[in-house]
Amino acid sequence: MWFKQLHLYRLHGTPAVTAAQLAEAMANHAAKPLGNADARRIGWAAPAGRLGGGQLVHELQGHRLLSALRQERMLPAAVVKEEVDEQVADIEAREGRKVTRKEKTALKEQVTEALLPRAFVRQQKIDMWWDTERQLIGVNAPSRARAEDVLDLLRETLGSLKATPLSSQTLPIRAMTTWLGDPASRPADLQLLDGVELKAKGDDGVVRARQVDLDSDEMQQLLESGRQASKMALGIEGQLTFMLHDDLSLKSLRFGDALIEEADHADDGDDALARLETDFVLMAGSLRANVARLVEWLGGENRQEPAPKEGSNV
Template sequence: MFFRNLTLFRFSPAVAEDLNRLDEALAEHRLRPCGPLEMGTKGFVPPVGRGEEAALTHAVKACTLVTVGSEDKLLPAAVVNDELQRKVQKIAEEEGRKVGGRERKRIKEDLLTELLPRAFVRSSRLSTYVDKRHGWLVLDTSSRKSAENALTQIREALGSFPAVPLAPEEGPRVLMTDWLATGNLPGGLTLGDECELRDPATATGAIARCRRQELDSEEVKEHLRNGKQVFQLGLVFDDRMSFVLGEDLVVRKLKFLDVVMDEMGDSHQDAAAEMDASFALLTLELERLLGKLEEWFGLPRPADG
């Protein structure tokens, strides 16, 4: 269950206290199957196990894992429009008249009623956890839209959840550009093998993407001398995890290295024990990384008040 991407929000100590009722609050927002005439449903699903009796949270120390789920009907607009056109054409041929806008709308609504019960259903899951001790909300996605949707679901369940986006005191783009240009990285941090450089002067400026390449090469330095800045940078932290850090401070392509995976072992008795071990290891590793991100970029935790 190791996360592959990290989109981060922060919350205050007072908000952390309110999260003690998370398990109770989620119970009233459990994901239910799509009804015949519904386009989709959203809710929470058990991180471990299945069924109505399975818990909707999984906690290890101060961290609580939550899984946001959705079911969406797959009914492409092109399919509906093609069927609508056939019906409109049939009316024109059989009755010798044009179909007006109001009638087309009614026919389309009837089509949706007819087609929705037969549409395929796509399920999706997004894992997230709250670290109540340090005030982090961590979502396993690089999509801002998906993260905001999941955050909205948690807010609806709790009634209020004032988690806020990161507000760095140090400009990530400037700081990462300096790391790459000088090779002077914080302790424990080394360059990976990919980056994305852009000319920040214009929205349509040149973009240079490097993958599987030595980032201290002359070619990369030439881009920096020409005024490009770092928008994404591959990094390795303490030889335990690699990732690509964006100027939006979203962590992408997160990968735990062999030394971490070896600590997991493979002697777990059941799925619950395996989940417990992997979640504990995940949160322990990320606690160290997030603490360093807070230090490097100045990411203050919101204060109560």
Template sequence: MFKNVMLYRIGPDWPRSAEQWEEALAAEPFAECGASQQKSSGWVPPRGEAHGALVESVDGQWIARFCLETKSVPGDAVRRKAQEVIEQIEKTTGRKPGKKEARDIRDDALISLLPQAFPRRSQITAWIDPQRRWLVLDAGAQGKADELISSLARVAGRGFEVGLLQTAQSPQGAMAAWLADESGDALPHAFNVERECELKGSGDEPAVVKFTRHPLLTDEVRQHIAEGKLPTRLALGWAGRVGFVLTQALQLKKIAFEEGVFDEGSKSGDDDRFDADVALATGELGGLMGDLIEALGGEANSTAVTDQVPAATGVTGAPPAQRAPTAAAADDDGPPF
């Protein structure tokens, strides 16, 4: 099941079928880091089977999985090794290395230590709803999502368009209205406010108020809203079936399916269970996200897609195994199914 959701709108020209997506992903299969590589990324079979399909179609929903592997060396170890080389140069030649040479020495020290580093691996499930043209990522960090989007841009070529889904009303404005309303009528009937929230003020040093396991439809919370503090995160429940935290960026965090939702999948074998879990998760989350978009006034423009391929990596350039790792991309999330 999904732990997090980032929701994108994809253009109408790619992919036209699960088979077309499968063929594209085959251009960037995952291979673990080599001895001197800091990072490797690519696509793996979502069922976890060696040499399995890279795209699975379940109840008309398309599922793929992106894998990231990173190796990091403590900065202190790199500095110590580089300092040993610098001191040896000073001792044998009587000169102190310049800035460029010292930087090269540090780079060489890092490369020499990488074979001893332990790799960390994480995965992101990507779900395409071909009817609604949604790309849904189970990613908790933007850096990871950017890696996946960049890979799609490289393998898809012309015709690939993607943009974060935009709603007519901002999530932050809607969350503030739901919390400020004394009657309780502002919140759509499918949703209920839970007991976790973060409110943030404005200015250079904004005040932040966090509520955990605390009633939120209270005069205290309404007073904070009246003073100008706006919600950045709000825990909600949907239809008695799914709990989650909505963020101001329209991301869903801490997704938790209520007890009994996955009972059907738990009675199946490994292969059948994957299909059942995918069908249940995409069915529940599809309904939730549809209601949430409606609660936020609908899509701002459901036909518009802006090119949001991450500028830092771009569509061309070094292959993924040669790009430097980021802290966000190194987070270790387990597979959602």
């Protein structure tokens, strides 16, 4: 249940919707098996699986847990190309002419359509944390693109949703560079750990360092050469550790031992569903508090609402 990465979004003017209303709307967009002609599909799934009796929304102490199931047929481009090349060669040998580019495009579409039903299906479950009190959403996705897929599903489910990536007054890359270069600038509870990625302003590439002393002379020399910290391993003392990225996403999340121990000692009566909900509410409470602290250290939140797009309801 514990999230490993987090892409954060601020909601703007979201209409009030109860957990029951949300679950009813989500049921209309529930995950279904891929059809033979479907390349990919995303729909809602029960966070607890069969253990939760198909429950799509878990709401506890102002936090909601939702899960999306993304399905995609894995059809390697090389397989399609090989089949198309064989058919092109057969046509050219049989008819004594060159196959045109337009014909090749049509052949590629036909081959893809024919091979899709036999392609391996990869499934990916993506969990979402929705803090209804602070109107914040966090998606446990490996990439921003995957997080956006889940947000698009939520938009379709609700009819409209104004959500923008969480942003701070001070850019993370600027704050991380300052913290790295000036120990006195670091908040009292902030810990610099042993990993960093430094980008140059020009085309000098990226320097990645693991298990290094971030206060070493070598690090300072790299900063003096004009490099900036685009990723940095950080910790909030006793609470959690993570890799902060320059888009304010958090990767490699690890929660503090005290929180994990509290979850382990919770009286859930060996009920797997109760265990999931206990883990979630403890994790969500920690995320609510520590995301707020991190944003404060970054100069506070930039709450500028998105400009309305013509013909768009998002």
